Amino acid sequence: MHVQPSGFHSDRAVVLDWAERGAIPKHRLVDALAVAGVTPIAREWRAFLNRLLLCCGAACLGAAAIFFIAANWTALGKYAKFGLVEALIVGSILAAWKLGIDRLPGKAALLLASLAMGGLLALFGQTYQTGADTWELFATWAGLILPWILVARFAALWIVWMAIVNLAIGLYFSVFPAFLGIIFSPDQQMWALFIVNTLALGVWQMLARRVQWLDERWAIRLLFASSGAILTFLVGDAIADRRWPLTLITYPGWLVATYAVYRQRISDLFMLAGACLSVIVSVTVFLVVQFAAMAAPPQGVFLLTALAVVGMTAAAAVWLRKVAAEPRP
């Protein structure tokens, strides 16, 4: 079996470090980077710039349509406004069909159509004052564009969809503090967001091994970061209010799952670093709450807390370095 370290440093960082130490002659550095295969060539830069400009262009076109309508609100009639946004949606769907949704331009056209759909719903709500709540706009938006998201097979579009779903849930709980007679507390909103983002993370992570277009590290890391940030907030809240039960079960479970998946199955130090940060923040909140509850806190509690934070952060960095140096199959 070929065994190598799971890798803390990229080849690029290693070669540049040697160059700085003088181990690679200055005039051969560009050759060395080329041999190591870590610098993009002009053709790859061209492809990257094409993708970048395409996605920025699609987003700017959507924003431009909305700004055009907002700036000419009184000058444009009802039909002109609806016509403009609907033409944009129909035009981008036709473009997606013509360009083919298996290629990036087609996917970018679907992204534009999905964003314009939000504009259309906002325009509808503004024109007819339906009395609908804001969360309904986002929920309808998410529902209406779902078929496009499903056919687009585009990780970025799924992340946009997740952002809309998160907004809908957040707004729902701020409008409906109670449902079926059960009164929601503010942290129920956070629990709902935590469950949705963690489920999405789990499903995405499982499918990523089989579906190639879902295997985008940045998207999975973004879902992990939102799941972890929300849970850390809930843990901090539970420590401050001394309401333990649910968090006491969920938090260790989440940490164990993170360790099991991202250390033992899939090696991703980003997730482990994120979990470390979450533990550091939670322990710090715990210490502060304990000290604040004392009638006469000992001298220098803040210095002690500072030292604890320093110690935990340094330990996390040392541990992450050790994990990275471990051989993996």
Add this chain to the structure above:
Amino acid sequence: MTHPAAVWQHLAEAGIVSGTSPPSEPPPPWYVRALLGIGGWLAAIFILAFMGIEMFPFNQPGTMTVVGLLMIAGASVVFYAREINTFVAQAALAVSFAGQTLVIVGTAQLLDDARAIAFAIAALEAVLAVLVPYGVHRMFCAAAAGIALAIALMLSGAHYLSAGLLAAMIGTLWLNEFAWAARGSTVRPVAYGLTLALLAVQATWFARVHEFLWHETPQWLSPQIGAAVPGIVFMIVAAQLLVH
């Protein structure tokens, strides 16, 4: 990601290097540096709370500035040590961040002119970013320098210049990364820090924060020029990349 020894062998086979693979200790990946930086700031807040409550009165700007400078100097001495333990480095990072906060707050009380304060802070942070040899420290100092520079420009009536200026600095650093490889451990963290500053400037620009905070400062540079400069920088960078 390959084992460093394998990379070295590739280079040796291509005739670029000879001999055995030298040791390599590049900086940790960005998320570990972010963890260290956030941990450093969190600890710095508690150091400041400790000093504010238990050590000396915070109403003397002169004392605050001097103590802050001493803390930065003490931390810098630690970073200049050849071998440095992670715990000690992290403590020095927190002490320096706390010291910088004291210097900034102290200077802001010593000087009356907001623009002079912003320029002074930008200069101090820029000097620290270049002189103090620790990557995470360099990155945060460069970000602070970039943001202070943007505030100083805003107070000088050239708010719309900051994005283009920062973009030009970032472009220059990254395009010369290999030419300046001997100073790579300075160039890269400073470039990352300035990028963070640019993101902060852009985010507040879109939110038009300056109009609420400093609406009385007349801006002589037009927003159109402000938007054109980053665009020109982007085109120059793209052209350079495609030529290489």
